[in-house]
Amino acid sequence: MTLVSPHRGFLLERLEGSTGTMSWWSGRLIRMRDQLEDLSDAAESAQELPGVGQAVTAVRKDAGELITAVVSDSEEAGLLARVLQDYSDAFDRHARRANDMVEEIETAHARWSQLYDDAVGAARTAAAITAAAPQLLVDALSSAADEAAADRDLAWRELSELWAEYETYRAGWDTAYDDALAALAGAGSASLSPQERRLLVDLLGADSPAEVLRLWQEHPEAHADLIAAHPDIIGNLDGIPYDARAEANRARLDDLLKTEPPGERRDDLEAILRALLVEGTPRPALISFDPDGSEQVTAAIAHGDLATASDISTLVPGMNGDVHDLQGWGEAARALNRDVGPGSATVVWFGYDTPGLTEEPAMGRAKDGAAALASYLDGLRVLAPDADVNVVAHSYGSTTAALAIGSRADGFGVNTFIAVGSAGFPNADGIAENLTNGQPPRVYATLSEDDAVARIGRGTSFVHSVVPEHLDGVTVFDSDGGVDRDGDSLPAASGHDAFGPGAYLQPGSESFYNVTEIIRTGEPGTQRQGEGSTKGFWDASHWWISDEFEFFDF
Structure with a gap:
């Protein structure tokens, strides 16, 4: 049986994540950002090459194009590094502690369940005693029922305290997760309004495809802009209607084929395109x-x-x-x-x-x-x-x-x-x-x-x-x-x-x-x-x- 927290409805489950792996990747991304910044500095130096002529002009032009491409990649690497490290820290503060409580809550819940059954049994036994029974037996059974109920109530209070602590940690992890999504959604979303960015964050943080569909249907005015700004997200988010996903994915495929150089990845993209170019309705x-x-x-x-x-x-x-x-x-x-x-x-x-x-x-x-x-x-x-x-x-x-x-x-x-x-x-x-x-x-x-x-x-x-x-x-x-x-x-x-x-x-x-x-x-x-x-x-x-x-x- 899967247990659910009483106030926030959190499933009692272990949250997957490796802070060591996340921190390692964050460090790699920081080094990548630093290397890209060094490359940008070198390109800026190339723009300042003295002299005239076709070769020098071509170098300056190439250097300018390189700077434009590198700046964007550098900023993205830096953003990913920050988000990943912040999430790793939050996982340690919240998710890891929630995970540590899973077994304790399962044990406490099992103890409370047993004491609950014991209290019910004791109460039924006491209620079944007839008026003709000796008063000593009546008093003993009533006392046993009261003690069983007290043990049950104490176990419930202890379990409730554990649940409250677990919910605090889970809520903290949920907030950190939403913050990470918001940071990622904000990147590359300059064309989106604040309301559209908020919707994107909500879509990414939705707990189920049913919630994704509800959010999507409530905001038809944002569909075109979201598809244009983030076809990678909209095209693969379960719960988004398939016609919208197909529109986003086909546009993304076509855009990639415009710039993808020859190689294995281009071959894969062209294979997908061939599979789509089939006559029929x-x-x-x-x-x-x-x-x-x-x-x-x-x-x-x-x-x-x-x-x-x-x-x-x-x-x-x-x-x-x-x-x-x-x-x-x-x-x-x-x-x-x-x-x-x-x-x-x-x-x-x-x-x-x-x-x-x-x-x-x-x-x-x-x-x-x-x-x-x-x-x-x-x-x-x-x-x-x-x-x-x-x-x-x-x-x-x-x-x-x-x-x-x-x-x-x-x-x-x-x-x-x-x-x-x-x-x-x-x-x-x-x-x-x-x-x-x-x-x-x-x-x-x-x-x-x-x-x-x-x-x-x-x-x-x-x-x-x-x-x-x-x-x-x-x-x-x-x-x-x-x-x-x-x-x-x-x-x-x-x-x-x-x-x-x-x-x-x-x-x-x-x-x-x-x-x-x-x-x-x-x-x-x-x-x-x-x-x-x-x-x-x-x-x-x-x-x-x-x-x-x-x-x-x-």
Whole structure:
């Protein structure tokens, strides 16, 4: 049970943060600022070079342009250093002390709860004594009830004092957090009015996507200016309507492409642009876009109208996925919309750093991705409260999605969770229980008999080795060839790929057909090992061990 403070409604939880790391980065930023100032001084000296001629004039011109660029970067580095150090100091003063009280409050609450039950029991026992009982027994039981009530009340006062202290520290940390946001929001916001800057701070400090949406809807007059001044914030803030986010992100992408030099980052930006340049109505929408916030450029593209859709599916990629795959996934997304029917919209969500081969056995990438996916799903449910929400996740993407969806008993409002070629669900406490508790989401899984990669992924990990196909309540469907409702042949998935020939999400395949039927009707469209099904390399008949040896039956 999660405890909540009685007066301010603060959750009793540990606040994450490393003052050492924050201070280290603050120091690095200060050194960067100093180096930029030295570079600016050198450029000013270059402007004063004596002589005439084309070369000297060019040097002076370049020096002037360099000074203009360096001054802005220097000021930004200095601001970030100050904000980060101030926040680090505040974390020590407030958040660290709040964290130190968590266990003490949990213990005090447990003691009060027990004494409360004891007092109730003692009072009931005293009240049950009849008039015929000896007066000595009546007096003893009444005295015991009074003592139990006194112990209960004392425990409550002690608990209340702890809560009051905790709320003081949490409030101090909240204020420091808001101050940091205000400082960052003020930077680069010269074009905004004081009211617009205040709204930006409020949006950044909002506790939920629902609060973000409320603030946004209350101030339509500020939308255009906020998008223009801070497309990086508005384009990625869960709770902001997707049309506004798409407008901000597309403008930012176009602006970056005007100045981005050749290289890997430009290649990524151009890959996103290509995925957006698809004919049709509505055009694909860039609903999240972060070229700088992580190791990879991340993005999410919506195919279909999220504002009016009755079915919204989200495709989550796995190992080695990146924005260069957006086109291939986009084809699968549009085919899914077409096969599910009117009212379907699909998001291709590359919103996290996917793991490479050496990172796949661990959970680091899944934990970061799950936090981002959970926030996205929270925002999606706020913006599309009446839509059925489906998540289709491939490979390590299913590990990430299972961690996100299974972290809450309500599954963030997801109705259907479909895992294809899963690398295994997390072994973390409560995840499998939340996914199979009889409440939404309903979970489905498939594993091709020719998919060695997924099996290796499960077999080489100690932290995401839960086999989804073996969980109670999970509906397993085939991807090894079959026939559709009209008797037409459906190709098998012949490996681990998500899209392309022989892939799980290749339109026309058995796996893809079953995914669309699950979203449409709640049930797979083909029978397990039914007509047309083929035996793959990993079928049990190929091995001398029985099914009880799970390593070979992932």
